[in-house]
Amino acid sequence: MRSADFVEARRRLEAKPQSTGDKLTTLTEAVRKVRDGDHIAIGGCLFSRSPLAALMEVLRQGRRGLTLSRNLMCYEGELFMASKAVDGLMTSWFDIALPWGLSLKLREEVEGGRIRFEEWSHLGLGLRYRAGAMGVPFLPTLTMLGSDLMGVTDTKTMQCPFTGETLCLVPALFPEVALLHVHRADRFGNCQIDGYPHMDTDIAKAAATVIVTAEEIVDEEEIRRQPDRTVIPGLVVDAVVEMPYGSFPHECYGLYEADFAHFEAYTDAVKARGTGAVNDYLERYVHGVSGHEQYLALFGEEALARQRRCAEELLGPR
């Protein structure tokens, strides 16, 4: 869909059967809603609350021609490139983090001209999701003005009709699919998130189809006991799946810290053997397992317990 086309985006929502009923399903079923060629917006940020279980299922189901957008993209982007599942990436930053150096896989693909890489500023992309969430074609901002990012993105400048100042207009983004991981949800899709909200609520409202994995599915009465903790209403959600450790080895605020040793081993392998190591990782962690339970078994109970302890040390007991 053309970006900024808020009319078409709303027509899509209206054409979809809307449900306020039970949306609890399996990961396999939920991820079947993703189609070849879709634009998938990924919740969380970098290695925090990434919907890794769902993303790996997308790879397992062999989708092709996808576009991924995410404000800070971590190595899940490498897995999608190595799987030849993506044509385009839209982000403000791609890497694991400072200590792990540049992404060799990203360099290989972009420098080789094998992928569309669209760079926005962090806020610029955030405002694209927000405009989508608001159902408007654009939002005005001062960010990105004057930079070369203006020339490589679908932004426009305008003279403000009230003040005469120059403004950057960022077009709304309406992803086909939002993949999100949250702390808890009920079977109707009402979601609560602890700690960092990141951009999940905007992404959910902007997307045509919303797939949520949750650390825990709770009784609806538990959600209704603290409605002021709900950040995404069931009305917006299409499928919800219980998926404990659904972000692992990325972090889930308050529950488990990211497994930095795992990042280290992964990047060491890439440094030692080149980007073929990304394919080895895919073989082991995505295609070598039948699903999330086997995947977690590769890390082992002890690693999960250790990362829980790290979170508790840092933020106190939940």
Added chain:
Amino acid sequence: MRSADFVEARRRLEAKPQSTGDKLTTLTEAVRKVRDGDHIAIGGCLFSRSPLAALMEVLRQGRRGLTLSRNLMCYEGELFMASKAVDGLMTSWFDIALPWGLSLKLREEVEGGRIRFEEWSHLGLGLRYRAGAMGVPFLPTLTMLGSDLMGVTDTKTMQCPFTGETLCLVPALFPEVALLHVHRADRFGNCQIDGYPHMDTDIAKAAATVIVTAEEIVDEEEIRRQPDRTVIPGLVVDAVVEMPYGSFPHECYGLYEADFAHFEAYTDAVKARGTGAVNDYLERYVHGVSGHEQYLALFGEEALARQRRCAEELLGPR
């Protein structure tokens, strides 16, 4: 200040000494920050979480030439008109609520041409605060289009440069003062609200000066224990005051229900004796008391306890 002038609005913030230190003060001192002629944006909505204690102190201090904005304005607006403290009202709706009929005081003033009354749609005014909070001159929307509200407000229409559709642009509102009442705050002004957020966070960020009353001032460690409950950061706040029952007889979510019998008595008096009854109310509840403690004594311990019980019956214990 000219609406939509985001540059001037930001310069004002920058010119103000910003503090991350202790802002705890008395109601009298806090309200001294309000100047004659200021535009005051009022937090809460209708009879929910209204900063009544602070508003009454504004009247006690004898301010003049004010403009008040609030999305749904309750009888506090009548008190300001009867005090001749306001020149203008900006709102989407003015009344107590269905059972209590039209506001006679509002009718008298508007029909007599004695006050500027500017009507926006509910969302239209909400987006004005939000544009202010975002530091942009306007936000685009479809609301208000086609209606006669367009002709009596400072909106503009534009053709969307991305889609060609017609959009309504609502100009940012940058009030001189925000008056807010919240559930808890620390002495640095970090605020947490339970239940309905209303528009308080947007109003706080849009205003040049932010005055907060809180049901309870808590230790900063209590705020830091649940940072994901904080909705207004201390950076934004200029003064914070402990003010239990600071909304009474309006409600404070989860703590005390609005005193409907009091509304009834007030409107009965106006119906029986005309708008002079508003002045009588002012004499008794605003000028007849030295401050909030004496004010609450007029209602009595029993009424406060009763309204607490009503809230607990409705929403369960806190």
Added chain:
Amino acid sequence: MSYSDTELLAVVAARQLAGVTSVFAGVGVPLVAAVLAQKTRAPQLVIVVEGGSMGPRMVPGRLPYSTNEMRTAPRAQMLPGITDTFLFAQRGFLDVGFVGGAQIDPYGNLNSSVIGGYERPKVRLPGSGGANDIISLCRRVMVVTMHERRRFVPKVDFVTSPGFLSGGDSRRDAGLVFGTVSRIVTHLGTLAFDPESRRLQLESLHPGVTVQQVRDNTGFELPAPEHVPVTEPPSAEELETLRSIDPERNFLG
């Protein structure tokens, strides 16, 4: 079982919500109708109130007086801010909206601002509240109102909430690309819009009401089909349920 005009209006409005996923309702008869619908034909219905409540379970006997108070919140699923609540409508998530107004014209335009001129009105009314936003942004909007001649006027003094404006494509031309006003539900019958001219015409009559009676209570010409369908009268179950929702008759009059 006999019933009052308000009860009839609430029952007929509630029936409109069969199969509906969400309704954006103001307090009074619209909210009572929404709660009735939840307890009868629309158990799946999510009630949304502009004060910022999604999916609350209203407590019978403690219905809210306003759209922004604790009584609107019990066991809600979410309490979004007010602006965000309307933005759910703008994005297209909200299915049906219920609105009203002091005046309504043949194109469904509503006035809740002023009788007379805007600057020095004869009567200053409370104002739009969320009505303008609901009618501009929800997928389908129904006007729920008592049917009185002073209310159904040839031209509203002020268009607070746009229906079809001057008819034809004028609503779309003003930029209102979403939503539509689908029906006017009154205590005498229902009115709908001609698909071309977008002028109101009689759609159905409530039991015992005549076309003439409707016309007598309408301040503009109201075309009617030759055979006007008649509404099923409120059932005993509907009325009992309705009365249990508002036992003190704060809103049922």
Added chain:
Amino acid sequence: MSYSDTELLAVVAARQLAGVTSVFAGVGVPLVAAVLAQKTRAPQLVIVVEGGSMGPRMVPGRLPYSTNEMRTAPRAQMLPGITDTFLFAQRGFLDVGFVGGAQIDPYGNLNSSVIGGYERPKVRLPGSGGANDIISLCRRVMVVTMHERRRFVPKVDFVTSPGFLSGGDSRRDAGLVFGTVSRIVTHLGTLAFDPESRRLQLESLHPGVTVQQVRDNTGFELPAPEHVPVTEPPSAEELETLRSIDPERNFLG
């Protein structure tokens, strides 16, 4: 007490925060400097991290690797969403921003996107992240960076984050009405901008560094005043505090 280049850089950057109310800092040396400032000259300093953390108390030895993780949150005062965090900067609440980049030019423009062309670059770098937003929106921005000739180039390959663009009023003319780049802090000295031309010039030297040494490490002409002030060397207290913040030297190298 001897110290490394990174330690010197962190200490000098920290000193810039005396009297500052809030600093928008990325991970690595900028964040270490901000924590050092809090523990020395700026106890009032609120650290803001783009992942959505305001006022956290970093845990020594468990500094974050990214701007978006639990380690960035301990005992924060607020955890706003990412977009809202940047909007605090756009509205004008955030005082100082710390940024860096792979390339910097005489006008303070930064590149963290590509070496070579944008479409088929020689090196694809990670990208802007929040740097573009911070430099566009905070009140005052300082670039904190190691001083290397390959970094200080006559023209950046891509303007990821705008400094003074082509100098003079060009930043303002592009619509960037707020904020300014006030200074470049490196491990050799500090650079500031000529108030008219907005070109970089040497402002101060760190102990033992010569003007020639700075020029040797700068890929463009760098004017210097006749007498260049010399930085006070890091004190034992500064160094001890700094080392206690990052005892494993994850970021101090």
